[in-house]
Amino acid sequence: MFIEPRIGRKKLPEGKGQIEIICGSMFSGKTEELIRRLNRAIIAKQKVEIFKPSIDKRYDTSEVVSHDDARIRSTPVNFAEDILLLSGDCDVIGIDEVQFFDSQIISVVQKLARQGKRVIMAGLDMDFKGKPFEPVPQLMAIAEYVTKVHAICMKCGDLASFSFRKTSNEEKVLLGEKESYEARCRKCFYEDLT
Numbered sequence: 001m002f003i004e005p006r007i008g009r010k011k012l013p014e015g016k017g018q019i020e021i022i023c024g025s026m027f028s029g030k031t032e033e034l035i036r037r038l039n040r041a042i043i044a045k046q047k048v049e050i051f052k053p054s055i056d057k058r059y060d061t062s063e064v065v066s067h068d069d070a071r072i073r074s075t076p077v078n079f080a081e082d083i084l085l086l087s088g089d090c091d092v093i094g095i096d097e098v099q100f101f102d103s104q105i106i107s108v109v110q111k112l113a114r115q116g117k118r119v120i121m122a123g124l125d126m127d128f129k130g131k132p133f134e135p136v137p138q139l140m141a142i143a144e145y146v147t148k149v150h151a152i153c154m155k156c157g158d159l160a161s162f163s164f165r166k167t168s169n170e171e172k173v174l175l176g177e178k179e180s181y182e183a184r185c186r187k188c189f190y191e192d193l194t
């Protein structure tokens with residue numbers, strides 16, 4: 001379990017922010033872990049803002065919703081830079097589905113951290129072909145804390161870190177209904193990859 005390195009209510013001083021990223025495949029509980037960390041900050045009366053790319057309209061436009069229906073209010077934004085404008089004086093910033101932002105997100109989260117904010121992101125680290133999903137690999141590199149969470153392979157029951165697409169659609173961004181994907185281990189992923 002991730003232990004928050006910052007305890008107490010005192011604001012982080014200017015330049016002392018930090019970046020955390022939670023990554024993994026579909027069905028690995030990334031959003032649940034993001035929500036868990038954010039809820040703990042909210043309970044500690046820290047000011048929390050949550051953002052997600054407006055491209056992700058799967059479930060609800062104003063809430064980060066995970067597959068198990070844990071939910072928390074969020075602001076959909078069109079561009080990474082909107083987060084800078086909207087984050088104001090908050091202490092903690094959550095960003096869900098971070099893989100759908102363009103590479104601007106890298107400088108945005110760097111700026112937020114330098115302002116003394118704690119930035120917690122969640123996103124897919126690989127696409128449906130098993131390739132690194134930019135900009136997540138770069139975000140992992142600049143983060144103080146990287147947490148990789150795993151799903152369970154829907155074929156064999158081992159730990160899974162790949163998102164297998166069951167349809168033949170070649171679009172990189174296929175806003176996935178659960179039915180379009182399966183979590184797979186390495187072996188089962190490559191066995192059926194066409």
Ligand SMILES: [Zn+2]
Nearest residue numbers: 153156185188
């Ligand atoms: Zn498997």
